[in-house]
Amino acid sequence: MSVEAPASAIEEQAAQWFSRRQDGPLDPAGEAAFQTWLQQNEAHANAYDDMQLLWADCDLLTRPALESDKFVVLPVVSARRSRFRSMLTLAAALLLAIGMALGTSWYAQPTYQLNASADQQQLRTLQLQDGSEVVLNLGAQVHVRYFRDRREVELSAGEAFFSVSPDATKPFLISVGDAExxxxxxxxxxxxSDQGVAVAVEQGTVQVDPGTQGLAPQLLQVGEVAEVDYRRGLVRNSELPTNEIGSWRTGMLIFRDRSLGELAQELSRYLDRPVLVGDAQLAAKRVSGSLDIHQPELFLQALPLLLPVQISRTDDGRVMLQPR
Structure with missing residues (x-):
């Protein structure tokens, strides 16, 4: 013995199925469930047909009456359509829900997108839609998406220098792994880098959120640097002359008080092969100097003059830095 659902319940089910299908094609499982519901009872199919007809009626409706209007001309509908006028309240809610869903979907769509990378031979400059500029260091990759209320960039690899055009209504957000x-x-x-994220400000104010519990957001001013070290669970703050920030854009990387481990990661990118430090104490040593990013091999050869290291190379091309 089967129990037939009340008409109001069937109408609600029809409205839900109609709303889901308006939002886009169902996946195979969803479509199978819909067809099963449709075939369970003739009332289901009729209620769904009524929903489709009512939706079509929306195209026939005139604009809302103005105070100056003496009368409103209503569209002529068939006798069959008139029998589900009792569904208007439910349909109004359905139309509102669909409208909100479509509006949300429209609002969530990017208005501008760009995926770009720089090869290992030359830097790359990107001019974005709003006049902002991004310079990609060798091997860097970015994914740009602009929305109606914000601008988003993901730095998925390497290093980049950003010159952001001001727009108080659309903040510029850069995701770098867990950090923002x-x-x-x-x-x-x-x-x-593999170890974390470093941000240095040449002009303006920048907020850096490490995105990790226990590491507080940093508000950086001109000349300030924040280095987020996820392995050690800390943020190192320092200052740099503004002419050294993003110095690699000139082809000459200037570094101050950088750990050898971090410098090895820089060399890995410029050499396009892994540079590994085989000793933790050696990796923690701080070093300052300059590096021609187009001739990283020359710097590598000179490294033993700066630090007590010896350089070896493996058969698979890796460079090993060991204590001397």
């Missing part, structure tokens, strides 16, 4: 950098209009450098 937030600005409105400014100039700053962002470096991503």
């Amino acid at each position: 950098v937030r600005v409105v209009g400014t100039r700053f450098n962002v470096r991503r």
